[in-house]
Each structure stands twice: as structure tokens, then as C-alpha cells.
Amino acid sequence: GDSVTQMEGPVTLSEEAFLTINCTYTATGYPSLFWYVQYPGEGLQLLLKATKADDKGSNKGFEATYRKETTSFHLEKGSVQVSDSAVYFCALGTSGGGYQKVTFGTGTKLQVIP
Amino acid sequence: GAGVSQSPRYKVAKRGQDVALRCDPISGHVSLFWYQQALGQGPEFLTYFQNEAQLDKSGLPSDRFFAERPEGSVSTLKIQRTQQEDSAVYLCASRRQGNVVNTEAFFGQGTRLTVV
Secondary structure (H helix, E strand, O other), X not given: OOEEXXXXXXXXXXXXXXXXXXXXXXXXXXXXXEEEXXXXXXXXXXXXXXXXXXXXXXXXXXXXXXXXXXXXXXXXEOOOOHHHOEEEEEEEEEEEOOEEEEEEOOOEEEEEEO | OOOOEEEOXXXXXXXXXXXXXXXXXXXXXXXEEEEEEOXXXXXXXXEEEEOOEEEEOOOOOOOOEEEEOOOOOOEEEEEOOOOHHHOEEEEEEEEOOOOOOOOOEEEOOOEEEEEO
């Protein structure tokens, strides 16, 4: 079945450090890929997405590139801020039966210290 | 409000008690999903509605779990005879369209259920 594997946390970085959170997936067909973020006390929010191979999703300084050859969708940011502290979920969306089902990874907690 | 609203935010139930969790999706959204998120885990799919039709309930863990959306808007997830393993955050999400891929799903803040 479809699955997502992402690096375990927590990840602790100093402000302005470079961030990478690894994500790989297993899916049949051609899934869409997402990163969701959950800030403390808030609901899940879509951070970025990519719908086909070699697409790059970007938002708020975060980027991820859909790599079909390595089945990966790693999240990167060049310079993290304290406000980026949150839990990040990699996810894939597969379509069938007339709708899209989203499968999530286990989440990676990021803590950015001043 | 503009977002997905879930109530209650927190629920403590004694083992064996029945509970009902409510989700108010964004007005006009066709699709509605329920997810279960155990502590330290990612959300796991429970069930999907397109308007009032429950098209997929493959993720419901047992026949103690039941969901409905009778008028195609508000949805209720009911858990009968709660067990400790039901303790989790239950998330609701809605999407404007059902059969168009890649439209964004909006999540509520969830209901944290603790069974004691």
C-alpha cells in the first residue's frame, strides 16, 4: 500500500541554520506530494505541494522537489527562524474512486533556538 | 467562521462510554474526511464523505466507529463503548471539490479524546 517515510525528530537547529527534512514514499501510480505543518495549538496547514515529477513546491522560504527516480520529496529551507518551530508532515495524495486520499508520514518536530 | 470547526476540543470519556465528535466544515465544501492521530504519529485516514454519501469507510478500526453527514454539511463521528486504544486526536478536513485532484484540504484543530 501507499506509505510515507520521513526522518525522525526532534530536529534542533539554531536560528539561520539550513534545514533538511528527508521524506521518501511508496505509491502506485503517480501521486501528488505535500508538506503539511502543524504549529503549536493549531490545525494542520498545507505548506507546499508538487503534483508531478520534477515539480518544485515552495512557500514561506521552504522548498521541496518531486524526485520520481529516488521517490523522494525532501523539505529544505536556507535559513530557519524561531517561528518555524512546528511539526512537519510529509504526505502523498492518490486518486481513485473519484476522490483523493492523503497518506501522512509520522511527522518531524523542528525546534529552532535563538 | 471561515475555517473547519471541531467540537469539543477536548473530551475525557470513561471506558465503555459512547462519545460523539462534531465537525463543521467550510461552507460549501463537498468533501469531508476524518482522520485519527495517535500521539507521536501522523494522521491515519478513517472515512470520507462526498456531500452526504459516505464513499469510503475503509479506515474505521472497528464497528464501534460510525460516521454520518446526513445533510451534506456537519458531520459526526461516533465511537461506541470507548476503549483506551481509542485515545487520540480526531481530525476533520474539508475540501471544496471531491473529484478534482490537488485542491487543498483544510483541517480543523481536532478533538483530543482521552479514554480513562
